[in-house]
Amino acid sequence: MTSQRAAWGWGLASIDEAGTILDVWYPTLQVGSLDEVPSEARRENHNFGALVHEDADARGVRRTAVFTISKLDEAIENSADAYLRLHLLSQRLALPNSLNLEGIFGALANVVWTNYGPFAVENFGLRKMDVLADARSTGHMAADVNVLSIDKFPRMVDYVVPQGVRIGNADRIRLGAHLAEGTTVMHEGFVNFNAGTLGVSMVEGRISQGVVVGDGSDIGGGASIMGTLSGGGKHRVSIGKHSLLGANAGIGISLGDNCVVEAGLYVTAGTKISLYDKERVASGQALDVVKGADLSGKDNILFIRNSVSGAIEARSRTAGKLGIELNADLHKN
Secondary structure (H helix, E strand, O other): OOOEEEEEEEEEEEOOOOOOOEEEEEEOEEEHHHHOOOOOOHHHHOHHHHHHHHHOOOOOOEEEEEEEEOOOOOOOOHHHHHHHHHHHHOOOOOOOOOOOOOHHHHOOOOOEEEEOOOEEOOOOHHHHHHHHHHHHHOOOOEEEOOOEEEOOOHHOOOOOOOOOOEEOOHHHEEOOEEEEOEEEEOOOEEEEOOOEEEOOOOOOOOOOOEEOOOOOOEEOOOOOHHHHHOOOOOOOOOOOOEEEEEOOOOOOOOOOOOOOOOOEEEEEEOOOEEEOHHHHHOOOOOOOEHHHHHHHHOOEEEEEOOOOOOOOEEEEEEEEHHHOOOOOOOOOO
16 A cells, blocks of 8 residues: 655744734655654754744734644645645645645635735734834834735745746745746746746746646746636646747647747637648648647647638647747856
Protein backbone atom coordinates (compact mmCIF):
# COMPACT_ATOMS: atom_id res chain seq x y z
CA MET A 1 0.00 0.00 0.00
CA THR A 2 1.39 3.40 -1.00
CA SER A 3 1.87 5.79 1.91
CA GLN A 4 -0.11 9.01 1.77
CA ARG A 5 1.62 12.16 0.46
CA ALA A 6 2.25 14.79 3.10
CA ALA A 7 4.08 18.02 3.85
CA TRP A 8 4.96 19.51 7.21
CA GLY A 9 6.72 22.36 8.96
CA TRP A 10 6.65 25.15 11.50
CA GLY A 11 4.81 28.35 10.61
CA LEU A 12 4.26 31.75 12.18
CA ALA A 13 0.53 32.44 12.42
CA SER A 14 -1.19 35.84 12.81
CA ILE A 15 -4.39 35.46 14.84
CA ASP A 16 -6.98 38.18 15.46
CA GLU A 17 -9.03 38.81 18.62
CA ALA A 18 -11.79 36.48 17.46
CA GLY A 19 -9.29 33.64 17.13
CA THR A 20 -9.32 33.73 13.33
CA ILE A 21 -6.05 32.88 11.58
CA LEU A 22 -5.28 35.76 9.21
CA ASP A 23 -2.15 34.23 7.70
CA VAL A 24 0.65 31.72 8.29
CA TRP A 25 4.22 32.08 7.06
CA TYR A 26 6.27 28.90 6.53
CA PRO A 27 9.95 29.76 5.92
CA THR A 28 10.79 26.12 5.09
CA LEU A 29 8.77 22.97 4.51
CA GLN A 30 9.41 19.25 4.14
CA VAL A 31 7.65 16.97 1.67
CA GLY A 32 7.37 13.18 1.85
CA SER A 33 4.93 10.52 2.96
CA LEU A 34 2.79 10.68 6.06
CA ASP A 35 4.75 7.93 7.78
CA GLU A 36 7.98 9.88 7.20
CA VAL A 37 6.99 12.80 9.46
CA PRO A 38 9.61 12.71 12.25
CA SER A 39 8.10 12.06 15.66
CA GLU A 40 10.38 14.71 17.15
CA ALA A 41 9.41 17.36 14.58
CA ARG A 42 6.72 18.86 16.81
CA ARG A 43 9.27 19.35 19.59
CA GLU A 44 11.95 20.99 17.46
CA ASN A 45 12.82 24.65 17.96
CA HIS A 46 10.94 26.71 15.40
CA ASN A 47 13.51 29.54 15.60
CA PHE A 48 10.97 32.36 15.36
CA GLY A 49 12.29 33.92 18.58
CA ALA A 50 11.01 37.46 19.27
CA LEU A 51 8.65 37.28 16.28
CA VAL A 52 6.30 35.29 18.50
CA HIS A 53 4.15 37.47 20.78
CA GLU A 54 1.12 36.02 22.52
CA ASP A 55 -0.15 39.47 23.55
CA ALA A 56 -2.12 41.27 20.86
CA ASP A 57 -0.38 44.23 19.21
CA ALA A 58 -1.99 47.50 18.14
CA ARG A 59 -3.63 45.70 15.21
CA GLY A 60 -5.34 43.35 17.64
CA VAL A 61 -3.17 40.54 16.30
CA ARG A 62 -1.01 38.05 18.16
CA ARG A 63 1.61 35.84 16.51
CA THR A 64 2.20 32.26 17.51
CA ALA A 65 4.20 29.32 16.18
CA VAL A 66 2.19 26.44 14.72
CA PHE A 67 3.31 23.02 13.54
CA THR A 68 1.27 21.78 10.58
CA ILE A 69 1.02 18.43 8.83
CA SER A 70 -0.86 18.52 5.53
CA LYS A 71 -2.33 15.40 3.91
CA LEU A 72 -1.90 16.57 0.34
CA ASP A 73 -4.43 14.28 -1.33
CA GLU A 74 -7.22 15.08 1.11
CA ALA A 75 -9.39 18.20 1.36
CA ILE A 76 -7.91 21.18 3.21
CA GLU A 77 -8.57 20.96 6.95
CA ASN A 78 -8.05 24.55 8.14
CA SER A 79 -6.32 27.88 7.47
CA ALA A 80 -2.85 26.65 8.47
CA ASP A 81 -3.22 23.73 6.07
CA ALA A 82 -4.36 26.05 3.26
CA TYR A 83 -1.37 28.35 3.74
CA LEU A 84 1.00 25.39 3.80
CA ARG A 85 -0.23 24.19 0.40
CA LEU A 86 0.04 27.68 -1.08
CA HIS A 87 3.63 27.87 0.17
CA LEU A 88 4.42 24.49 -1.40
CA LEU A 89 3.41 25.85 -4.79
CA SER A 90 5.35 29.10 -4.52
CA GLN A 91 8.40 27.38 -3.02
CA ARG A 92 8.39 25.06 -6.08
CA LEU A 93 7.89 21.99 -3.90
CA ALA A 94 4.69 21.14 -5.79
CA LEU A 95 3.47 21.79 -9.32
CA PRO A 96 0.14 23.45 -10.10
CA ASN A 97 -2.79 21.00 -10.15
CA SER A 98 -0.81 18.43 -8.14
CA LEU A 99 -2.41 19.20 -4.76
CA ASN A 100 -5.96 18.77 -3.49
CA LEU A 101 -7.17 22.34 -2.91
CA GLU A 102 -10.79 21.46 -2.10
CA GLY A 103 -12.10 23.77 0.60
CA ILE A 104 -9.46 26.48 0.21
CA PHE A 105 -11.89 29.41 -0.04
CA GLY A 106 -13.75 28.37 3.08
CA ALA A 107 -10.49 27.90 4.98
CA LEU A 108 -9.08 31.35 4.19
CA ALA A 109 -10.35 34.51 5.90
CA ASN A 110 -10.92 37.74 4.04
CA VAL A 111 -8.08 39.98 5.25
CA VAL A 112 -7.05 43.65 4.99
CA TRP A 113 -3.47 43.40 3.69
CA THR A 114 -1.37 46.45 4.59
CA ASN A 115 2.21 47.69 4.90
CA TYR A 116 1.86 46.91 8.63
CA GLY A 117 0.81 43.33 7.98
CA PRO A 118 -2.63 41.69 8.01
CA PHE A 119 -5.62 43.24 9.80
CA ALA A 120 -9.04 41.78 10.48
CA VAL A 121 -11.72 43.43 8.34
CA GLU A 122 -13.91 44.09 11.39
CA ASN A 123 -13.05 47.36 13.16
CA PHE A 124 -10.22 48.10 10.74
CA GLY A 125 -10.70 51.88 11.07
CA LEU A 126 -10.29 51.78 14.86
CA ARG A 127 -7.30 49.48 14.64
CA LYS A 128 -5.66 51.76 12.10
CA MET A 129 -5.87 54.63 14.60
CA ASP A 130 -4.40 52.40 17.32
CA VAL A 131 -1.46 51.47 15.09
CA LEU A 132 -0.68 55.10 14.21
CA ALA A 133 -0.99 56.20 17.84
CA ASP A 134 1.30 53.38 18.94
CA ALA A 135 3.90 54.37 16.35
CA ARG A 136 3.92 57.96 17.60
CA SER A 137 4.09 56.96 21.28
CA THR A 138 7.16 54.81 20.65
CA GLY A 139 8.95 57.61 18.84
CA HIS A 140 8.78 56.04 15.40
CA MET A 141 7.82 57.94 12.29
CA ALA A 142 4.16 57.10 11.84
CA ALA A 143 3.73 56.31 8.18
CA ASP A 144 0.13 55.93 7.18
CA VAL A 145 -1.44 52.49 7.05
CA ASN A 146 -1.58 51.71 3.33
CA VAL A 147 -4.13 49.12 2.27
CA LEU A 148 -2.70 46.89 -0.46
CA SER A 149 -5.81 44.77 -0.95
CA ILE A 150 -8.79 43.15 0.76
CA ASP A 151 -8.64 39.52 -0.24
CA LYS A 152 -8.26 35.93 0.88
CA PHE A 153 -4.87 35.62 -0.84
CA PRO A 154 -1.83 37.80 -0.06
CA ARG A 155 1.03 38.77 -2.35
CA MET A 156 3.46 35.94 -2.95
CA VAL A 157 6.59 38.01 -2.36
CA ASP A 158 5.64 38.81 1.25
CA TYR A 159 6.05 35.08 1.99
CA VAL A 160 8.14 33.52 -0.77
CA VAL A 161 10.78 35.09 -3.03
CA PRO A 162 11.80 32.44 -5.58
CA GLN A 163 15.28 32.64 -7.05
CA GLY A 164 15.87 33.34 -10.71
CA VAL A 165 12.72 35.31 -11.51
CA ARG A 166 11.84 38.92 -12.31
CA ILE A 167 8.53 40.46 -11.20
CA GLY A 168 7.55 43.92 -12.42
CA ASN A 169 4.55 44.37 -10.10
CA ALA A 170 4.47 42.19 -6.98
CA ASP A 171 0.82 43.06 -6.30
CA ARG A 172 -0.17 40.94 -9.30
CA ILE A 173 1.37 37.66 -8.12
CA ARG A 174 -0.72 35.79 -5.53
CA LEU A 175 0.67 33.43 -2.93
CA GLY A 176 0.34 29.98 -4.47
CA ALA A 177 1.71 31.06 -7.85
CA HIS A 178 4.42 28.77 -9.22
CA LEU A 179 7.15 30.69 -11.06
CA ALA A 180 9.90 28.54 -12.54
CA GLU A 181 13.47 29.82 -12.72
CA GLY A 182 13.96 32.08 -15.72
CA THR A 183 10.41 33.50 -15.62
CA THR A 184 9.91 37.21 -16.22
CA VAL A 185 6.54 38.68 -15.23
CA MET A 186 6.20 42.21 -16.61
CA HIS A 187 4.25 44.97 -14.87
CA GLU A 188 0.85 44.08 -16.31
CA GLY A 189 1.35 40.32 -15.98
CA PHE A 190 -0.82 38.43 -13.48
CA VAL A 191 -0.38 34.94 -12.02
CA ASN A 192 -3.07 33.39 -9.82
CA PHE A 193 -2.63 30.71 -7.16
CA ASN A 194 -2.27 27.11 -8.39
CA ALA A 195 -1.00 28.41 -11.73
CA GLY A 196 2.23 29.52 -13.32
CA THR A 197 5.22 28.56 -15.40
CA LEU A 198 7.19 25.36 -15.84
CA GLY A 199 10.31 26.88 -17.38
CA VAL A 200 11.78 30.04 -18.89
CA SER A 201 8.80 32.20 -19.86
CA MET A 202 7.75 35.77 -20.60
CA VAL A 203 4.47 36.77 -18.95
CA GLU A 204 2.83 40.05 -19.93
CA GLY A 205 -0.75 38.79 -19.74
CA ARG A 206 -3.01 36.87 -17.36
CA ILE A 207 -2.39 33.31 -16.16
CA SER A 208 -5.58 32.20 -14.40
CA GLN A 209 -6.02 29.58 -11.69
CA GLY A 210 -5.09 26.09 -12.84
CA VAL A 211 -3.21 27.23 -15.96
CA VAL A 212 0.38 26.17 -16.63
CA VAL A 213 2.75 27.61 -19.25
CA GLY A 214 5.54 25.51 -20.69
CA ASP A 215 9.22 26.28 -21.12
CA GLY A 216 10.12 28.95 -23.68
CA SER A 217 6.58 30.29 -24.13
CA ASP A 218 5.42 33.92 -24.24
CA ILE A 219 2.13 35.33 -22.93
CA GLY A 220 1.75 38.66 -24.74
CA GLY A 221 0.64 41.97 -23.30
CA GLY A 222 -3.05 42.00 -22.37
CA ALA A 223 -3.48 38.31 -23.27
CA SER A 224 -5.86 36.20 -21.19
CA ILE A 225 -6.03 32.48 -20.43
CA MET A 226 -9.30 31.06 -19.09
CA GLY A 227 -9.21 29.40 -15.68
CA THR A 228 -11.79 27.19 -13.99
CA LEU A 229 -12.82 29.32 -11.00
CA SER A 230 -15.85 30.81 -12.75
CA GLY A 231 -18.29 29.73 -15.40
CA GLY A 232 -18.41 26.03 -14.60
CA GLY A 233 -15.53 25.08 -16.89
CA LYS A 234 -13.83 21.74 -16.25
CA HIS A 235 -11.01 21.81 -18.79
CA ARG A 236 -7.59 22.72 -17.38
CA VAL A 237 -6.03 25.00 -19.96
CA SER A 238 -2.31 24.68 -20.56
CA ILE A 239 0.27 26.05 -22.98
CA GLY A 240 3.07 23.86 -24.25
CA LYS A 241 6.68 24.68 -25.01
CA HIS A 242 7.87 27.51 -27.28
CA SER A 243 4.39 28.86 -27.99
CA LEU A 244 3.14 32.44 -28.28
CA LEU A 245 -0.17 33.88 -27.15
CA GLY A 246 -0.19 37.22 -28.96
CA ALA A 247 -0.94 40.62 -27.44
CA ASN A 248 -4.61 40.98 -26.40
CA ALA A 249 -5.32 37.42 -27.54
CA GLY A 250 -7.04 34.79 -25.42
CA ILE A 251 -7.67 31.07 -25.21
CA GLY A 252 -10.16 28.74 -23.59
CA ILE A 253 -8.44 25.70 -25.10
CA SER A 254 -4.97 24.32 -24.54
CA LEU A 255 -2.08 25.01 -26.88
CA GLY A 256 0.45 22.34 -27.67
CA ASP A 257 4.12 22.92 -28.43
CA ASN A 258 5.23 25.46 -31.04
CA CYS A 259 1.85 27.15 -31.46
CA VAL A 260 0.95 30.79 -32.11
CA VAL A 261 -2.30 32.66 -31.56
CA GLU A 262 -2.21 35.94 -33.43
CA ALA A 263 -2.67 39.24 -31.60
CA GLY A 264 -6.26 40.09 -30.72
CA LEU A 265 -7.70 36.65 -31.51
CA TYR A 266 -9.75 34.81 -28.87
CA VAL A 267 -10.19 31.05 -29.35
CA THR A 268 -12.62 29.10 -27.15
CA ALA A 269 -13.80 25.49 -27.17
CA GLY A 270 -16.81 26.42 -29.30
CA THR A 271 -15.03 28.69 -31.81
CA LYS A 272 -15.56 27.56 -35.42
CA ILE A 273 -12.16 27.17 -37.06
CA SER A 274 -11.38 26.50 -40.71
CA LEU A 275 -8.54 24.05 -41.36
CA TYR A 276 -6.44 25.86 -43.93
CA ASP A 277 -5.38 23.82 -46.97
CA LYS A 278 -3.47 25.60 -49.71
CA GLU A 279 -4.56 23.18 -52.45
CA ARG A 280 -8.22 23.45 -51.52
CA VAL A 281 -8.04 27.22 -51.52
CA ALA A 282 -6.37 27.19 -54.96
CA SER A 283 -9.08 24.92 -56.37
CA GLY A 284 -11.91 26.87 -54.80
CA GLN A 285 -13.00 24.04 -52.49
CA ALA A 286 -14.51 24.75 -49.08
CA LEU A 287 -12.28 24.21 -46.07
CA ASP A 288 -13.14 21.73 -43.35
CA VAL A 289 -14.49 23.42 -40.23
CA VAL A 290 -13.99 22.15 -36.66
CA LYS A 291 -14.54 23.47 -33.16
CA GLY A 292 -11.71 24.87 -31.09
CA ALA A 293 -12.03 21.94 -28.69
CA ASP A 294 -11.02 19.59 -31.51
CA LEU A 295 -7.62 21.32 -31.76
CA SER A 296 -7.00 21.66 -28.03
CA GLY A 297 -3.48 20.63 -27.07
CA LYS A 298 -2.29 19.89 -30.60
CA ASP A 299 1.21 20.98 -31.68
CA ASN A 300 2.50 23.22 -34.48
CA ILE A 301 -0.60 25.32 -35.18
CA LEU A 302 -0.95 28.97 -36.13
CA PHE A 303 -4.36 30.39 -35.19
CA ILE A 304 -5.14 33.41 -37.33
CA ARG A 305 -8.13 35.44 -38.50
CA ASN A 306 -8.33 35.75 -42.29
CA SER A 307 -8.31 39.50 -42.87
CA VAL A 308 -10.37 39.13 -46.08
CA SER A 309 -13.06 36.61 -45.12
CA GLY A 310 -13.02 37.18 -41.37
CA ALA A 311 -12.91 33.41 -40.77
CA ILE A 312 -10.67 32.01 -38.05
CA GLU A 313 -8.16 29.59 -39.53
CA ALA A 314 -5.75 27.01 -38.20
CA ARG A 315 -2.63 26.72 -40.29
CA SER A 316 0.16 24.20 -39.95
CA ARG A 317 3.46 25.80 -39.01
CA THR A 318 6.25 24.76 -41.39
CA ALA A 319 9.42 23.14 -40.12
CA GLY A 320 11.43 26.31 -40.63
CA LYS A 321 9.08 28.29 -38.38
CA LEU A 322 8.66 25.88 -35.48
CA GLY A 323 9.00 27.37 -32.04
CA ILE A 324 9.41 30.92 -30.82
CA GLU A 325 12.69 32.11 -29.35
CA LEU A 326 12.84 34.20 -26.20
CA ASN A 327 15.60 36.70 -25.50
CA ALA A 328 18.14 34.61 -23.62
CA ASP A 329 19.82 37.61 -21.95
CA LEU A 330 16.49 38.95 -20.71
CA HIS A 331 15.74 35.74 -18.84
CA LYS A 332 19.12 35.30 -17.15
CA ASN A 333 17.75 36.16 -13.73
